[in-house]
Amino acid sequence: MSDSSVNKDEKIVYNVVSFTEETLGKRDNVITTIVSPHTGKEVKITGDVDEAMKFAVAHAGQDVELTAARDRKLLWKIDLYLMPVICLLYCFQFMDKLSNSYASILGLRADLNMRGDMYSWTGSAFYLGYLVFEFPASRLLQRFPVAKTASCFIVLWGAILMLHSVPQYAGFIALRTILGMLESSVTVSNLIITGCFYRKEEVFLRVALWFSSNGLGIIIGSGAIAYNLVHDQENFSIEPWKLIFVITGSLTIGLGVLFFFHVPDTPAGAWWLTEEDKIMVVERIRANQQGFGNKHFKIKQFKEALLDHRTWLIFSYALFSNIPNGGLTNFGSILMTEDFGFTPKQALLMQIPEGVIEFVGCTFLAFSASYLVKSRMFWATFGTSIAVIGEFMLAFCSNSKARLAGLYLSFLLPIGFICLLSVISSNVAGHTKKVTVNAIYLIGYCVGNLIGPQTFLAQEAPGYRTAKICIVSFGTVSLVFLFAIWYSYWQENKIRDRNASKSEEELEMIENHEFADLTDKENLLFRYEY
Template sequence: MMLIKLGRSPDEVITVSPADDARILRRIDLALLPLMLSVYFLQALDKATLSYASIFGLIDDTDLVGDEFSWLGSIVYLAQLLMQLPLAWALVKLPIGKFTSAMVFAWGVTLACMTWAHNFGQLMAARFFLGAFEACVGPAFVAITQMWWRRRHILGILTSSVSDREQTLRIGSWYCMNGLTWVFGSLITYGLASIDSHLKPYQIIFLFFGVVTVVVSGAMFFWMPDSPTEAKFLSDEDKILAIERLRNNQMGVMSREWRYAHFFEALRDLKTWLWVIMIFCISVPSNGISTFGPLIIKSFVTDPYRTILFNVPVGLSHVLAVSLSAYASMKWKVKGPIIALLCIPPIIGFSILLHFPHDVEHRAILLAGYFCLSTFTGITPLIYSWSAQNTAGDTKRKCTSAMVFIGSSAGNIFGPLLFTPDEAPSYSRGLRANIAFFAFVLLLVGITSLYLKYLNSDHAKRRVALGKSAVILDMSLETAEEEDGVQPDDVKGRKAFADITDLENEDFVFVF
């Protein structure tokens, strides 16, 4: 379409030089990443306001009893679960930038309205709509990442160990915002709670972050393009190059066409279900600790303001875990083993929290155990990246993302229910369950890696049967002269922009 618009042949061979590739990547990063990081930071922060509010009297002021506070943590993810399949359709059919910004605006308004929620019913209603509107951010950002960035960066022979630097790094960067939420959110909350006002501290927190979210949604509406062909920060020539540099992804860009065959293939695909179960098992402890973590700290750090400040080093450890896991994934060119390694410290941490009494006397060892939990934050973005980079076909990509986020939402619903205020301060049931979930993830990682190896072997056999080479050469960034020395059947990318799935495309190579 862009070639025709510029009066050029649609059959023209486009070559992207390394210099152009680096230049366009910088422009994409500068234009899109600040928006994505800001929105994801606010999403994590807006959900975390509940745990901050619990420290400043929300539970007592709204007369919450039994597991009602647990349900306030879970209802957000129940709403997100219900929204995933409609969102999968919407992200295929609607302009992704405009749609996402509208949802950001709606959740900002909802959070601000929570200022005047005074009982369990009102809080539940507000939290439900907060979750419904926030539900689009994760799937939309995965789709945007697939639309703009490569899943691989290093040239050469394309094997299962090829680097997947661009997408992994970008997904890891916006997921790092969860950790920065604990850092800056805690500091901002500390300041807001110190304001002398007729409003309660938690009401000020809800109102402030709600208004900030509304402002950011306006910036996103005007600056986030719906596709590379609609990017105002790229010239027409650069738009062509931005699309061409994605050829190696073998995923296309977008089609705005809903394909039921892709939908049903996503439902039948074993690897999709392995990632759904994996993300469920990680999300159970993730939201349980996110919701009840400050209360666990409060059991041996009695001052609410000190409890808030203790979240700062916890947040820094989250950022460190996500950053180091993303770097390790790029360095060693694998994801499964990294996920397995990240499961070990939380198992140790939960065991410490389970074994020692939650009192001031054991504060040091309990804090050490609590910090061990931080590595779990590096697992979730690796699962998102792992699933996204191994799925092709526009409708299938959106459906797979929806299924993975349904698994995440289901785990986040279940997680806080394992912890109830009645079990304070030990929360032994939740801690035992979380140990079991992390152990199960170790098993799932092994099964998934073996299955991906089998799929690569099967695709190699299919290529041979079609008269192609079993090994594919990635030549998309080479010069025309260098491409002349390669047999046409050895050149990868002929089906790169066809809207076909990873299982249909024998040239697709799965990454571990």
């Protein structure tokens, strides 16, 4: 069992993981030595534990009462300082992705002599780079300070985006690929940071807020930037499509600098939290049975992630749900002009409702999971069902207004993706396992988005019948996987409740066991949120 002792030099030794050696196999023999700012004593922690363990042990003995009122005040403070910057990052990164779609109707295809499926490959190239670099990016974010590493990625991708205004087709494809490699860091970093600050039940709404800020990216990109560039294009010395890349790239670089100085790597490093606040944050997240993270790659957790059937259910959902997404992200503007008959200026304005529906709709569904029916999987499947109905309308309605309404409804589809991002954050424990499942999930996302543009066949313009049938088919399949994931978590919790044992009681008595970097399968006290 766990033990603590004081030797003649008044050194406190905590062995927080020895209780797991017999059942889980011998863990890494790691000893971390810190000096407690509270007692002034040297503290040694044995076992390869979570970063939060060091903070918890260093501040042992500092009693802070976390009342309901103080908890609400602290949550508001975290939201105020953290969420606007993360939401703005996701807004900008989606605006960066859509810059390709806007440019496609403002002269990009003509100026770069694109014919046949050449434009489709500008969309697929981005996700090819994303796919290749997803796991290395995830590993870098685990190994190095997460916010600082992410900010370096952000500044670099802003610079690459600005360079999109320079090359011919081959260079443009190369830049799209590099851009995808760099943007592969954003979702993982946001998810790690969110998981450090919020309880399980709070994660879904926060992930929905920053992910659905994609909708704000549509509103700003199409309405505030692209439309005004077209409207005043005679006042510019270079083509509007080139200016789109220059403007969005420069905004991204500025945000990367802000991210570097403002966003902490862990709550312990948050400049806007007092020492007492930091202790309360640690106490708040104990209920997650997880901490801040662990910088060491653990092969056992990696293998567990690969052998967990839920990993592959989650991967399958990401794959099938993002085939429609990849097509609509890159061909949304083209559908507006070729299928619905709008002028380029009208097409840019008509995309604003898409952003409104995604931001307001997805946020409302996540809000409902906190205050109405308290099940995020319920609201995810509900929202996805509405989106699939919209996809059927887009594919099979003869009336153009009904098709347009269907296109708008399909922008509720991200609610399922948002839900599973929050599921990974709260339901996958063990930092290496979490990073691995994140990477696999986003690889599925990449492959789906890579395939999506290829379903839009140039010879089928302007109706793109094959693409619309694929959108309906894969959207429906993704809904089936959502139900399967929901059932899997419900069943597992039932089994754990039924088989509750004395080992759980013993584990609960061990101080700071929540921060021992155990996986959800190793930790007998862990329960899944659905």
